[in-house]
Amino acid sequence: MQRFVAYRGVGSLLEYASGRNSARMLSIIFFGVGNLTVSKRTALGEVFDAHPVLRPARIGDDPPRTIVGDSIVSHLAAPKLPLWLIGAPNRQEEEATWFIDLSPEWQAVEGPGGAKQVVRATSRLALFVGPERARAAGGPDGLAGFFAELGDALGASYGCIFPEGFYDKLDAWYPDVQCRPDPREGLGSVYWLQYFGPAFADRYPGLRDLPLTMTTARGATVYRATDRPEHTLKPDGGPLEGDWREPLVSVLGEKPFHFDSSENAALPSDEEHASHDPNSESAPVDLLERLDREARERDERRAREYTRAHDRRLQLERRRVPPAEVDTSQEWSTNFDSDQIQRFWKALRSCLAPDITGPYAGALSREMANAPRESTGKVLLGSAHGAFVLSWWAEDEESLTVAVHGPRAVIRCFERAVD
Numbered sequence: 001m002q003r004f005v006a007y008r009g010v011g012s013l014l015e016y017a018s019g020r021n022s023a024r025m026l027s028i029i030f031f032g033v034g035n036l037t038v039s040k041r042t043a044l045g046e047v048f049d050a051h052p053v054l055r056p057a058r059i060g061d062d063p064p065r066t067i068v069g070d071s072i073v074s075h076l077a078a079p080k081l082p083l084w085l086i087g088a089p090n091r092q093e094e095e096a097t098w099f100i101d102l103s104p105e106w107q108a109v110e111g112p113g114g115a116k117q118v119v120r121a122t123s124r125l126a127l128f129v130g131p132e133r134a135r136a137a138g139g140p141d142g143l144a145g146f147f148a149e150l151g152d153a154l155g156a157s158y159g160c161i162f163p164e165g166f167y168d169k170l171d172a173w174y175p176d177v178q179c180r181p182d183p184r185e186g187l188g189s190v191y192w193l194q195y196f197g198p199a200f201a202d203r204y205p206g207l208r209d210l211p212l213t214m215t216t217a218r219g220a221t222v223y224r225a226t227d228r229p230e231h232t233l234k235p236d237g238g239p240l241e242g243d244w245r246e247p248l249v250s251v252l253g254e255k256p257f258h259f260d261s262s263e264n265a266a267l268p269s270d271e272e273h274a275s276h277d278p279n280s281e282s283a284p285v286d287l288l289e290r291l292d293r294e295a296r297e298r299d300e301r302r303a304r305e306y307t308r309a310h311d312r313r314l315q316l317e318r319r320r321v322p323p324a325e326v327d328t329s330q331e332w333s334t335n336f337d338s339d340q341i342q343r344f345w346k347a348l349r350s351c352l353a354p355d356i357t358g359p360y361a362g363a364l365s366r367e368m369a370n371a372p373r374e375s376t377g378k379v380l381l382g383s384a385h386g387a388f389v390l391s392w393w394a395e396d397e398e399s400l401t402v403a404v405h406g407p408r409a410v411i412r413c414f415e416r417a418v419d
Contacts, residue, residue, distance in 0.1 A: 014361035025128050026229060027166075030195065031183050032123035033273040038077050044071030044125075051146050053127070055092070067288040094302055116288055120173045122184075122270075125154060128164070130270040140228055141188035144214075152218040157273040158183035166191070169401035177236065178257045184269055186259035189239035190248050192229040196221040198276040199268035199363055206251040223248060225356050301396065302370045309366035316360045322380045323387035328405035332414050335401050341369035344402075347417035368392050368400060385409035 032040075048055040049071050059075050060066045067190025068075060097179040129143070134292050139329055143161065149157050160181050170179050170188055179188045183197075197217040201207050208215055226232060226244050235244035240257055249257070255266035263269075336344070345365040349357050364379065371377065371394035378391040395401065404414050 016298060025130055025164040025323060026161055027164050028125075028127040028129060028143075028147065028150075028152050028159070028161050029181060030125040030126075032154045032156050033270045034121065034123075034155065034277055036121070036154075037317060038124045040153065040155060041076045042073055045071065045076040047146070047149045047153045048072045048076075050149070053133060054146060067180035098347070123154065125150070140224075144222065144224060147193055147374050148214065148216050148220075148222045151197075151217050151220055151222070154220070155197075155277050156195055156220070157197040157199065157268070157270075158187075160187075160191040161183075161193040161229065162178060162191040163229050163233055167324045169233075169239070174259060177259050177261065183273075184263055184270070185261060186264050186267070187255060187257045188259060190225050190232075190245040192225055192232050194223045194225070194248075196223065197273055199272040202272065203268055204251055210247050214245060232237060252297060299397070303372070305366060309363050313360065313363040313367055316363060320360065323382040326387035326389060326405075327407045328389060330408050330411045331403065331405050332411045333401065333403040334400055334418055336418075337399060339369065341400065344417060348413065368402075371400065373397055383410060383413075385413060401406065 012415045055068065055072055057068055058066060059068055059072070066075070129137075134143055139145060147159065158181070166189075173179070176186070179186065181188050181191065185288060196207055201219070201221055202384075207213070207223065210223055214222045216222060225248060231244070234242075235247075240254060253266070256264065258264065258266075263368070341367055345361060349361070368377070371392065373394060373396050376393045378389060380387065380389055386407040386409060388404055388410045391403045393401045393407075404411060
């Protein structure tokens with residue numbers, strides 16, 4: 001699905017990263033198990049503050065506007081933590097752009113027989129660091145220290161650092177699956193620097209005896225496979241081949257690296273990882289009831305807003321004179337999250353009038369944003385660039401398909417609004 005903000009989850013972040021300058025950038029990825037408490041988020045902020053070269057200057061949605069200042073702690077410790085895109089003062093400086101995806105809540109999933117069950121949340125953190133920032137942080141040794149501290153603060157189950165060019169290797173090695181390092185499904189390969197949570201050492205005690213390892217204050221093992229990250233890009237056969245990969249493979253065996261889309265039994269379970277977290281919290285006993293109640297209240301609010309907006313638009317419809325003729329020779333369509341409709345509409349207002357502005361447009365945009373599941377709609381609108389037909393279909397409460405039939409000048413306006 002095409003979205004205005006397309007960075008949802010580490011999988012999407014990694015796909016986005018694969019299109020960047022892979023010869024220059026380093027990917028830093030962490031996974032954590034359990035609820036991401038305020039204390040953990042505060043600890044993450046303190047690590048960033050201790051490494052100001054690696055601390056972003058602005059934070060927020062795209063584009064990030066909130067200035068971080070001398071400390072990022074208060075931002076990361078905020079009660080509600082969304083998917084945040086974090087950048088430096090100059091967003092054009094590619095190597096200073098960061099993405100953080102942290103999932104702090106317990107998750108309710110469908111279990112056997114369709115019954116809902118509560119599972120531990122998985123928190124993910126993905127950072128992209130360029131060469132200038134990496135050098136300023138102290139090069140490989142400085143990044144290794146930052147990496148270890150960040151993993152401990154998150155209470156990470158697993159983490160790794162590798163050049164972005166390594167994505168091409170993973171795609172070539174695993175053409176039939178979207179293989180990305182994952183502590184549940186498979187590690188994929190050996191990377192330049194890897195963080196193994198304490199549960200890994202329980203399973204594989206030989207980890208701590210490997211050369212080039214360090215044990216963190218939390219009891220995690222940080223393993224450095226080569227001196228420098230670019231060494232991992234040399235041609236060396238398969239994902240587990242090469243002299244520099246052999247030490248780790250000899251300890252873990254090959255099974256933890258194999259990709260299993262369900263769950264890799266050779267890797268520690270979420271419960272094993274959670275057992276090493278002294279602050280691990282039990283799931284709220286009323287979570288499913290609370291989630292159901294919140295879902296009902298959300299649906300009721302949405303239905304009320306839809307009815308108000310729909311009735312208001314029909315009322316205003318009677319006061320307007322629709323265009324008599326429309327050129328529908330050109331077509332444009334897209335899919336995006338329904339909560340992005342207002343932003344989409346705002347972008348259109350700068351280039352389309354009259355029907356795309358004013359009270360009628362406001363009612364129409366709210367009607368579309370709150371459209372019930374599997375509902376459709378169509379209106380004929382006028383603009384300075386010619387008349388056009390706007391139609392929509394709500395696949396569910398989260399997404400919307402929008403289509404436009406009109407002259408080329410109108411289509412270009414919609415294309416610019418999405419871009």
